Amino acid sequence: MAIRDQFILQPSDSFNMNGRQEADQGLELYDSPQYGSVTGTVRDTNGGPLENAVVKLFTANNIPFEHTVTNAQGVYLIDQIPSGNYNITSSKQGYLIPNNIPVGVIPNQESTVNITMQTDTNVEKLTIYGIISDITGKPIEGATVELFEQTGSDRVSLGTVSTNSQGQYLFTDLDGATFIIVAGKFGYLPVENWVGTLTPPGFFGTNLTIAPDPEFNSGTVSGIVKSHSTGQPIANAIVALYAITGQTEKIINMTRTNALGVYLFGEVPTGNYRVKATVQTNS
Template sequence: MAIIEPFNLEPSPLITINGRNEASANFNLQANASTDAGNIQGIVQRPDGTPIPFATVKLFTSNNVPFEHNNSNATGRFIFPQVPVGSYLITASEPTFLTPLRVSVTVSKNRNTDVTITMQTDPDGNKNALFGIVKNSTNNDPLRDATVQLFRVVGTGSESVGVVTTNLQGQYLFANLIDGSYFITASKSGFLSNQSTPVSISGREFAPADIGIAVDPDANTGTIHGFVTDSSNNSPINNAIVALYSVSNGTEQIIDITKTNAAGLYLFGDIISGTYRVKATVQIEG
């Protein structure tokens, strides 16, 4: 039977005995203010019964309101003393372990409630993470919705591991990474993409890797493209000459010349605001 103290421990005044004195000490005990409470105690352990020391044990009310937290001791034991009578939920957390589903516990008046919390090892518990912020390299402001791609160095090459998008604060995170050397690339519309230097991580390491990307000086420009085909059979014409003219006050001036590819496609980029005309022809050396 568990020992419960419904009354507070009350001391007597000092008593002096000198020879054949007859002394008395009467008590008027005051009830413990927490007599409508009980204790929750137990152990945090692995499936094989091995205790897990220094785990965080979290107690919730039945309405999911956090009530208290404590740590298991060196032997995995824990206790929540003087918990008001009622129903509660309890679970535990510890690095490299999975947080188990909460266990229902009922606290009775002047009783000890025993709980065993069993935790499974996290199969990814010893893996690594790479995290950071993508910033505008001009003013250091974080960039939201930037694309971050992660690569793992393999020999003299690399392999793509994953792609994420930055949040409102420009942050990204790659978790559950095996030991190795990694680098990231960051890109965003209107900016020039950039690549970080490789970072080596191992042994449950969480490594920061911030990266800056510069504003594309040609971001506010346009493109003109099209296809050149033979009117007799609509087949694409390769190596057709295409000239780009700027038009100002009725005057045309060639500013660029390109050729079509095998699909008959031509493309002019980085075109500033203005008025243009494109002309195409085929010229063969005789």
């Protein structure tokens, strides 16, 4: 018969005795928590024990409670579990995670749950992952990353993903091939990286840096040229864009208005400018 505590061992405060003194040391004992345990064996589909499999116990609401690791015989034990209902599962690299198995824990009893794990057929595949950053090293969220397989002069797209808030991307379940990654985002110049020829299985990290597109960081200047006396738009007016540096003005672009008197300059970088317009005729 197993010996179990009905109450928690409760100590008194320390005290001194002097001769025939009568010491009064009453004790209040607290009920021992009603614990149970869960044990079992983790095996593969052939019945072989799986060593170093992680066995995790969750509450009935799937909140993590405790975990342990199987021994060489695939056996696990989780004890000191308060009575109640739980879920249990296991994990091991190269195997699929089984569905949660319900288990009831009864005070002062041992519940047995054996777990069978199936081989993950994708474990022999490749994974390519990495981070997309700007030139300062800051991760870029929402960048587009496309993976290509290169065969001779032919290039075939294997898929496109977007980076998360940490700039991370991930491609999984890949067969061996020669890979190329292209990354970009609106406002940045696309970049291409030759990953190389990879052979499964394995995890291969490839980080890329993309630089701002200078054209994206430029602006436009537009307007309508009108006659002061009539208020009507002037077609075919000459419009010049001047860059101002100190007291110097320099023409950097020139255009003419359309039939509605509209002009437009594109790709204007940061700076100080002035626009001048006129109409000239040959006589």
